[in-house]
Amino acid sequence: MHTWEWIPETPASWDDGKATVLSGLDPALFGLGSPGDGDPLGDEWWRVEDGAGRTVGYGRLDGSWGDAEILVLVHPDVRRSGVGSFVLSHLEAEAGRRRLNYVYNVVPHGHPDPEQVTGWLTAHGFAPNDVGELRKQIPAGAGPTRR
Template identity: 50%
Template sequence: MALSWTKEETPRWDAAKRAVFGEHPPDVFGLKATDDQVLADEWWKATDGDEVVGYGRLDSVWGDAEILVAVAPSYRGRGIGEFVLDRLEREAAREGLNYIYNTVRDAHPDRAHVTSWLCGHGFAEHPDGQLRKRVSRT
């Protein structure tokens, strides 16, 4: 697999994102999106050749950024999530951000697994429900 990382200049909620996010509506992931709507924040896509296999999002506020990592259902368990998370961390470092964080919502279909996965990648749980990680400057 030869993965590429590309920033979307005008991200939209489109067929490619629907395919990666699977059967779940975007609000499960904290997104307010309708078909072909332009999306806020910074979005990147991970591709394997011509196929979109994952997405990453940074929502920067006051020196920190909420992140979102999404991997196409048929590609889960192949390291795509780690690839996306690594690239998001690099983008955050390049932008001089302090922390990246995520809040896995109660409605998330795989909440326990995602929380465990993020903690396994250096995120710490905080009392407010956020999972936070200091951005490495290396």
């Protein structure tokens, strides 16, 4: 069993950890613009660290009008280990605490593996809609499924 820690970043800023997790992908691909080291980031961010204190992932929640766009970022070295599911369950819990109705994600044009990301989100209960979003309803009192 993995030991991961969910750490709020308030306020969030661009740093080497985020750049490393993106592993060469352009931050603009995810709506982050072209940030420099220390530049503030909007929305709410959390960092995931493993038991050794290494950053293995990030979650972002952008809530508005009863819904929240989410972003799940996982370090390439730990993909397929459950970190993404850990991040997703915590983002859903955060949305539930805020009494939001849905979380959604838009797989950006230019993503290097859109089919895999879409398949992963679909396997986690997300459904596509007619405007290109993958949405999932948040049940009242939603919480993380594991820690």
